[in-house]
Amino acid sequence: MSHETFEECTTKLKKLNDQVIVITGASSGIGLVTASMAAAKGAKVVLAARNEAALKELAEELLQAGHEAVYIRADVGMEEEVNKIAEMAIKSFGRFDTWVNNAGVTIYGNAMDVSYQDMKRLFATNFWGVVYGSRTAVQHYLERGVPGTLINIGSVFGDKGTLIQSVYASSKFAIHGWTDSLRIEMEREGAPASITLIHPGRIDTPYTEHARSYLAHQPVHKGMMYPPEAVAEAILYAASHPKRDIYVGSQAKMLQFLGANFPRLTDKLWERISPRTQYDETRKSNTPEESNLYHAGYGMHERGANLGWKRIRSMIVKAAKHPVLTRAIVAGISVWAVLKVKRNNQEIN
Missing domain, CATH: 1.20.5 (Single alpha-helices involved in coiled-coils or other helix-helix interfaces)
Incomplete structure (x- = not known):
């Protein structure tokens, strides 16, 4: 390994148009938007998800537009399939420079109702998928001795617990702890890896329609939410600019601040506000078979059927960039x- 300091290594990250970027969960929502934006900026993209048909369609669209893209069907909850993503990137482009752990699933249901089997499946994707991807990425950068970026997608619910999505929140707390700990270890060792945690607020994606639901009514986001482009903007900025954390949306930063400084007050407020903003009383909930917990959900949709004020940007992200x-x-x-x-x-x- 080079004897350069951590700061020297990570400030030498490649420009976006010189990068090969791996994106998990690329078939819909944040991953889909990030892949399209990265390709438009000149990056070569490696697309991974469980929905092979959607990946193929996306790759063909990007190739027809003159971009470079490859895809691989993979379940990130399985270590051997995460290894295959890295092998595809190296086989196709000789390396990768940024790895984005974006794939995720959620469960809407009270903590005492969700089955242990469903909990374990969610953690296989949300937590273990991030662990497998993180170690694969960092090991690649260590072997090459060339600076690279690891970007893990956390959540506002990784900073403050919530009702109805307790299992999802727990997995995101675990991701936050893993990312923070890994960053400290790699910095101490002088590893050539810039590690960023993204903290999205509520994002307008098909996330709620893909959810495994224990509710009578359809999960949705209600109230203020942000576009997936805002998260993609944060991801792509972090790919070439070392950043510790980037919050997407003022609600994400505000809830983190309130939860850390006024935990009891925040609990009481959240108990009153949160439940009615997480489902649509006019629609019957989807069935377990329609969720993406155990198999791929539908792909090629950037936005979801959510209700409320849909912002066009995040000023918090703009501020982080400047x-x-x-x-x-x-x-x-x-x-x-x-x-x-x-x-x-x-x-x-």
Whole structure:
């Protein structure tokens, strides 16, 4: 391994148009949008998911548009299939530079109702899939001795527990802990790996329609949500710019802050607000067979049938991409506010 420091290694990440990017869960939602955006920016993409038909369709679309893309059907809950994703990337392009652990599933149901079998299946995808992908990616960067990026997709519910999606939240807490611990270890060893955790708020994808549901009514996002493009923007920025964490949506950052600093108050507020924002009383819930917990869900859909205010961007992501400018603006506003207060006081006196 090179004797360069961690900072020196990770600041030498390749530009996006020179990268090979592996994306799991690429057949719909965030993964689908990220793949399309990455290819449009000149990256070569390796697409992985369980829905082979959707992957084939996406790859053909990208190839016809003049981009470079390959695909492989894989269940990330199985270590040997994650290894095959890496083998496909190396066989096709000789390497990969960024690995995005995006694949995920969810369960809507109370903690005391969800079966242990369903819990274990969710953790196989959400947690073990991230562990397998993380170790595969970091090992590849160590062997090459060339800086690379690992991006794990966490959640607002990995920072604060929630009702109805307790199993999903637990898996995301585990991902947050794994990512943070792995980052510390790799930094101590001087490994050439930039490791980023993305914290999305509610995102308008088919996530709720793919969910395994124990509810009588159809799971949905209700209220404010953000487009999958906002998460993709955060992912692709982190691919070439070392970042520890990126929050997507003010709700993600706010809930993390409130939960960390006012846990009891946040619990009480969340108990009142959260349940009615997670399902649609006018629709009957999907069946277990329609969920993607044990098999692939439908693909090639970027958005879901969610209800509420659908934002077109995340200003939190924009701020993360321009930290110096953001600090300057905040400082300017603060100075203006102080001067304004002083002027008002002088006028009153």
